Each structure stands twice: as structure tokens, then as C-alpha cells.
Amino acid sequence: MIAVISDDFTGAAEIGGIGLRNGFTVTIDTSVNTDYDCDILVIATDTRSLCKTEAQKEIKKVTEELLKLRPDFIYKKTDSLLRGRVGDELDVQLHVSGKKKVLLVPANPSLNRTIVDGVYYINKIPLMESGLFEDEFDQGCTSNVIDLIGNDYKEQSFSVSLGQEMPCEGFIIGNTPTNEDLMGWASAIDETVLPAGGAGFFNAILAKIKKEVKSNTFNFGKKALYVCGSNYTPSREVVRKVKEAGGSVLYMPKAILCEENAERLIVEWSEQISDAIEKKDKIIIAVDTLVCKDLKVLSERIRETFARVIKKVLEKVQLEELLIEGGATAYSIIEYLEYKKFYPEQELAQGVIRMRIEQQKEMYLTLKPGSYQWTESIWKF
Template sequence: MIAVIADDLTGAAELAGIGLSYGLTVELVIGQYAMSVNTHSGADLLVIATDARSVAKSEAVQEMTEVSAALRTMNPRLIFKKVDSVLRGHVVAETRAQMNVLGLEKALIVPANPALGRILIDGHYYVQGELIHETHFSKDPEFPITESNVMKRLSVNNEPISVLPPAATSLLQGIVIGEVGTQGDLRAWAARINKQTLLGGGAGFFTAILEATYTPKCPAYPMDIVGLCKLYVCGSAFGHSAELVKKASMTGDFVCYMPNALMHVDDQESAELANWVAHIVSSFQRHEQVIIAIEPDSVVDSCKLATRLRALTGKVVKQVLDQVSVDELIIEGGSTAAAVLREIGITRLAVAQELAAGVVRSKALEKIECRPAKCCPDNLHITVKPGSYRWPVVLWSF
């Protein structure tokens, strides 16, 4: 068995989709701490989706410690730490916690993915040819990136960290961040893996590791989405996706933005939430596809506010699903997806299709007892997409 611990849901789904494309049986579990680990799983690939990127550092460390300890008892062939491809989150603290649990003195983290235009060269991270701090990642509400130099971003007192090229003769003690400029660099790092080193990184590195052992077994991007009634939950208020939502709102009345009043805590929250739900349900009476989102011009500049808005989004989705029989729930953003699925009670997904790089469609395995049976169809599918990834044409036709 291969085990993956991801710090957010979209990252977990992305690696689950990659495993599926290599013919592996995949189990994707959404949860926190050791209770989320199915120690009796018979899957080839067991993926644990934590929400560590969206909690305080101390809680993230506790999550990674407990999940790693539970997985260690299963003695998997490989434990892979999935981190954000641009190193947002509590990467160093979580990695150290996992190293301590697994009794390892070295960790190799290879985050970059040239296939997405994300490379790490000479210590600096680039996205589509631009230094990362000059891109929309600088406006991330929880982990704004203001420095392209990875060492400066990650340096922690007394924690040995180094950034090395794939041609380095040996790995240093502590945490090594592997530079990547090409697909060949990913393969070079994959050829150097061993059981004495904790491995982690992005989808590109994980693919290179599987590629060394397995052969793709199925078409990369099946396009047969059969559900008619689709609810889009767009959790990103910045970048290309936000612009697409804005353009869609100009072409029809199927975009339902969060009311501005919900941006602030006041006595009218319940009423405003009910109005938002009513607006969405009304839109479904006229359209088979409806988008809910936060307006691009709204300012979401704090972790506390971002967390609150995700929780509100989860509540509104649950209330909409109480009234509308949705076939396809399509969620953008790992933290948003985790908040929504937590609210509606889904903890296990059967991975069905990889629609594009990082965009994965799954079948909900649990019924949601708090919803009427007629609104919880057996064919409910959930697709998740990282906020910084592009929408595939098969999903976005507005």
C-alpha cells in the first residue's frame, strides 16, 4: 500500500485521481486526526485529506502527528506528504512532526510542477515565468506570498533546511526542498527515494514516483459527466477563476454572490443567509447550473474572516441541498470543499474520474441523514478543484 497525507482536500483528491489513472484502487477519506485512518483498508492507495492548511500551526502539527502514527502501524510501502505546490501552509512544522513520528532524520519535499508552469530554480519560485510574489499568490488571504526566495520564506530557527538541485550528490540532514525546472528533474528526484527519507511535495513529484513503478491503465481525462443539475461553489475570490465568475454573472442570473451583509457579524446573519438560500433555489427553478461565489471586489484579507465565510458557504450549500436535488456538486478550493463536505456530512468518497490535472470527480459514499431522501440521490457526485488551477472546458461552459 501507498499512503498519502494531504494538508487539504483538493490536494488529496488530486493525488487520488493520479493513482486512479495508474490503475490503483483508491480510498479517499476526509477527516482529522487518527480517527480518519482506516487501518483495515485494502486499497492500493489510501489518501487521507486533513484540513491542516486552514487551522492553527499547533493543530496542524497535532493532526499530522496522529495521522502519521496511525499510518505507521499499517506499515505501508510509502508514506507521501502532499503539500501545496507553492508551499503555502505550515509545511516545515508539519514535516518535522512527521519525521519525529516516523523516526526519520531526512525529508525531501519537491513541490514544483513544470506541467503547470510552476518551477523552483536557484532557490526562487516562478509561476508561468513570473516570480511568485509578483502573481496573484501575493493576495492569498491566509498565506500571502511576498517572497520568491524559498529559504527566506521557510527558514525557522534551529530547523535545518536546505534547497538543493536534483544533481546534488547527497541529501543533507533535515528538510531538503528539491529544485525542479523540468519533468526530467522530477524523475531524477524520484529515482533517489529511499525508506530513510520522508517524501513529500506536489502532484508532479507523486506522478514521477508512480511512473517509476506503474503504467497508466485508463484514459487520463474521461469526459462523461452525466449529471444535469449542477451546483458550483467557487471558493476563490482572486485570480483567473474569480474573473470567470464575474464574466458569467454578466451573461445570466445564475450567479448568486454571497450578500455583502454576511461579510460582517451582526444580528441579521440568519435572515441574510435565508435570503441567499432563497436566491439560489430560485435560480435553480430557471437554470440547471448555478454558481455561488464571493464577489471579486469583496475584501477577504484575514484568516479569521476567510474561515467564517467558508463556514457560511457550507451552511448555505446544506440548506440548498435540502431543497434541490443536485446531481453534481462542484467545489473550487480545498478549504472550501472541506467546510462544505463537513457541513453536509460526507466523510468518504469513491474516486471516479480525473477530469483534468488536479480536477477530480468522486461519488459520495454516505447518505446524509439530515436531508430528505429525495434530495440525496444515489448518483450524487462531487468534483473538487484547487483554487489556483484552471477550469477544464468540460466543466466550465458559461
């Protein structure tokens, strides 16, 4: 069995889709247990949104528990753009696993995300000049991958290209201008290495041990709720276009996070959503512009509100499909609903994964990272 630790839920789902693509059976869990019958076990954490101490504590615990299952190897799924606690998590996992070095390959050339001479590029533009994600990085951060790992790890981090001699210890960040480089880095893994990085690198690793891929029929359910919780601007524009075209979009009420009697507003909004689903079958709920000067943790409250509303909707409507965009949003919702174990069945597109839920067998859950695209097979309004 191959084990994977992902720092967010949509990343875990993406890894599950790659497993399916290569013919492997996959189980996604939010904690480590012992009753698994699968080729790939993915543990979905929410460490990307935690502080350093809590993130390291969680990664240490999960790594120790996975090692007891004696997996063939453990892969650390990081954000492809190196957001979150990448250096902090890898440092503690390296220590617990007893490996000497990390081989970190976060880039994915198939999505035009490349690393050349230690600089991260989006569509051949340096990451911090691309204008797409600057709000999600610390102020003053550069496009240099060693800077992105964090100041605490600069002395032990190295940007290396294929063909160059690799350091014996530390964090080795692979330059990856092409897909062929991904395959080359996959061949560089040995028993001294902790492999880590994005979905593209994991796919290259699995491609070397690929199994026969079984066909799987896709029948999308009638009643579907789309939860668009990403603050990624192009993603919000896609929702806005559906709204402008007359599609069924219900934005979160602007007062719901600021008024003292939020429960009343949550009940009212959930009733509107339930009624809309009964009438129109496919509904999008999303965030438009929410401003509340007195609220310090706006993003957390937004995720909490989505979770509470969805629970009330599910008490009134039998959904066949729940589709969630954004890893932190997804984790908050499944935690609130007490869903823990998932079985990926279809990779509908890169990063768009549909799966069965152990605790709710009548409904499918589909996840998508905020910066990825919905597939036309399900995004039809």
C-alpha cells in the same frame, strides 16, 4: 498500499486524480480507519489553515495511525507553492516516522512552476514578483524556497540539484527546472527518505510503478451547483465573465456576514439558489466584494456561510453534481455536511477531480484548487 497525507481537501483530490491516471484505485478519507480496499489511501486534513500547534498535533496523530496500517510508504502532499505550515508539518512527521531526511519537491514544471538554484519561479518570474499570490504569504517573504519553509527550519534546509551530494539529514528541497528532474528525484527515494511535495512529484513516483489504466465513461449530471470560494483573482474573473454574459451566477449577499439576523438572509439566499437550480439546472454561487469592518475572521465566516447555505439547498433540491473550488472552502462544506469518505472516479483535468461520496451516493463531488482552471467538459454556461 501507498498512504498520502494532504494539508487540504483539493490537494487530496488532486492526488486521487493522479492515482487514477496511473491505474490505481483510490480512497480519500478525512480520518484514518481500518476498512480500506484500495491501492492508495489519501487522508485529507485541513492543517493548512490551522495554527502551528494544532497542525503539528493533527499530523502526528494521522502519521501514527497510518503507520499502524503498514503502508509501503507515506507521501506528504504539500502546497505546490509552499503555502501553509509546510516546515512545521514535515518536522513532526519526520520525527514520528523515524526517517532521517525529507525530500521535498513542490514544483511542477508542467504548470510553469519551477525551482532553480533555490528560487521559486512562476512562468519564469520569481514567485514574489509574479503578483499572483503575494496576499497569501507573510509580509517580507522572499522567493527563496528555504525562506518559504520558515525561519525555524533554515539551518536544517538545503537547496539541492540532481547530481549533487544530498545531506544525510534535514530538509532537502529539490531544484526542479524540468519534468525530467521530477523523474530524477523520484529515483532518489530510499528507505531513509520521507517523500513530500506537490502533485507533479507524486505523479513521477507513481509513473515508475504504473498499472494498466481502465477507461471510465463520463456522464455529467443535469442539476449542478458550482461553489466558487477562491479569492484567487483570475478565478473570480472567470465567474464575473459568466455573470456578464448572462450566466446563472448568484453572489453571496453583502449583508449576510454583517447583520445580526444572518439566519434570515441565509434562508432567503438558499431559497433563491434552490429556485434557480430548478429553473436553470446549472448555477454558480460565489463571493464578489464583501466588506464588514466589525468582522475579524471574514474568510472563516464566508466558508461557514457557504456550508450552511448548501446544506439548506440540498434539503430542497436533488443535486446530481456539487462542484467546489478552493481547498479550505471544500473542507468546511464536507465537514458541515458530514461527508467523510470519497472515491475518485475521473480526473477531468489537472487538479479537477470528480468522485463518489460514501455518505451521499446520489450526487458526485468535483473539486478544484483555486489557482487551477476549470475544464471545458463541465464549465459550460
